[in-house]
Amino acid sequence: MTPTAITFLALSATVIWGGLAASVLRLRHDTRTAPVEDEADGD
Numbered sequence: 001m002t003p004t005a006i007t008f009l010a011l012s013a014t015v016i017w018g019g020l021a022a023s024v025l026r027l028r029h030d031t032r033t034a035p036v037e038d039e040a041d042g043d
Contacts, residue, residue, distance in 0.1 A: 001009075
């Protein structure tokens with residue numbers, strides 16, 4: 001592989017995995033919660 005190809009491979013991997021890591025971290029620190037539905041109605 002040429003140095004240019006290696007550079008673009010490293011750059012694209014950083015963008016993809018960095019975006020994934022940023023998304024996971026943002027979701028872990030998100031304080032909003034989904035409304036809890038009561039499943040014990042029995043109907």
